[in-house]
Amino acid sequence: MSAGEASGDQHGAAVARAIRARRPRVRLLGIGGGEMEAAGVTRIAGLDELSVMGGWEVVRRLPFLLRLQRRIERLFAEEEIGVFLPIDYPGLNLRLARAARGQGRPVLYFIAPQVWAWREGRARKLERCCDRVLTVLPFEADLLRKYGVRVDFVGHPLLDAGLAPEREGGPPSSDGKRLVGLFPGSRAQEVRHMLPVFAEAARRLARRYPDLQFRVARPGHLPEALYAEAGFPTAGAREVAAGATAALTKSGTITLELALAGVPMVVGYRTTRLEWAVGRRLVRVPSIVLVNLVAGAPIVPELLQARLTPASAVSALEPLLDEGSPARRAMLAGFEDMRERLGAPGCATRVAAHAIELLE
Known part of the structure; x- marks a missing residue:
């Protein structure tokens, strides 16, 4: 499993718990944060190491990102990896998906890259390197199917987080503010x-x-x-x-x-x-x-x-x-x-x- 941001860590943890509920003996390795780790994922790298934004930040961290990529590629080649499950974070995860597919590992991409917003060419990469892509926004699946991507809309993970409004205006604090x-x-x-x-x-x-x-x-x-x-x-x-x-x-x-x-x-x-x-x-x-x-x-x-x-x-x-x-x-x-x-x-x-x- 590979998540590069806090939201991906939350969603990855929920998936990890759901997998373990059905297959308790499955071994989970991953890039993620504390929530995934608490859900039973053995961490390879943490979110603090991946927290980059924009061109210069990426360039500055490029040596680390390339070392991490090579380390994951060795896992695909040497370990008994049954499925690679990237979660969003396309800059790194699309490269890892290509490496996994090259080693014959099934790839299940959860939270598809937002090709509808920009870089629609990534849809072709998804078709080439993913066995299946799972979307969380309702309009994404039809767009990806146009590129031959094997895709399924699974609903949004936030619907499981109990984020329902409890009262108009939010509960006041103890001092009435x-x-x-x-x-x-x-x-x-x-x-x-x-x-x-x-x-x-x-x-x-x-x-x-x-x-x-x-x-x-x-x-x-x-x-x-x-x-x-x-x-x-x-x-x-x-x-x-x-x-x-x-x-x-x-x-x-x-x-x-x-x-x-x-x-x-x-x-x-x-x-x-x-x-x-x-x-x-x-x-x-x-x-x-x-x-x-x-x-x-x-x-x-x-x-x-x-x-x-x-x-x-x-x-x-x-x-x-x-x-x-x-x-x-x-x-x-x-x-x-x-x-x-x-x-x-x-x-x-x-x-x-x-x-x-x-x-x-």
């Missing part, structure tokens, strides 16, 4: 780019609304020191989402988590000028927000690159803080429609069934 969550990302470089803007927006909101408090979501593999300058307490993403009235967040899977938890949000994203200039020419979708793409409508506002400022973030968040506002109610209604489109619970069990079928 409402919580606003800040979700600047799971990679160090993302946090450096976005947390200063998110934190300044939070300070401005705090001056206008004394009943608000703020908390920053921090993944376990990133150090607390990275967040010190922001001046707000940190906690795990699930803990922050569970109590939040609203959120300011980066794009990515976290937007689905917040939507499923019933947390209205504003999405902001910022990177280097060079990477933004390259990315905007490659991305072919009308929105970078997964909630909007799944729903097929602009439910969540997005502030990208130069448009992400403390002032714009405050302006977009303010209407969502009022429980009776039309903007908040419309967004929550859109979240319900999106939830229905994500399929049925039981994703990890279905992935495990595919893995065991290939194993046998």
Whole structure:
């Protein structure tokens, strides 16, 4: 199993538990984090070693990534690997999938690379190097089938995480204050780019609304020191989402988590000028927000690159803080429609069934 990010570690752990429930003696090796390890996966490398973002970060870590790739390739050649199960993270996992297929190992790719957003040529790589691809977004399967990929939609793993809204506006804290969550990302470089803007927006909101408090979501593999300058307490993403009235967040899977938890949000994203200039020419979708793409409508506002400022973030968040506002109610209604489109619970069990079928 190979996961390169915190969300992949969570989903990989669920799949590992589902496999072990049906085949307790199966040996699981993997690239991942603490959740996969707790689920019985013997780790080969950890998330802290793979937390890279953007061209320069990749170049800087290239020697390590190449050594890791060669180490995994030796495993495919020398060990009794019955199935290779890459989880998202296509930069490394597509290369490992090709190596596994070259050694005659079955490849089950879980959470397909987002070829619908950019680099559609990766679909051809999936067809060549994967026995089966499992998608978690409803519109992906039809696109991949056009390239001859053997594909199955298994529903989204977040539906199994118990992310249901418990009450309107989120539970208040013990002192009666409402919580606003800040979700600047799971990679160090993302946090450096976005947390200063998110934190300044939070300070401005705090001056206008004394009943608000703020908390920053921090993944376990990133150090607390990275967040010190922001001046707000940190906690795990699930803990922050569970109590939040609203959120300011980066794009990515976290937007689905917040939507499923019933947390209205504003999405902001910022990177280097060079990477933004390259990315905007490659991305072919009308929105970078997964909630909007799944729903097929602009439910969540997005502030990208130069448009992400403390002032714009405050302006977009303010209407969502009022429980009776039309903007908040419309967004929550859109979240319900999106939830229905994500399929049925039981994703990890279905992935495990595919893995065991290939194993046998």
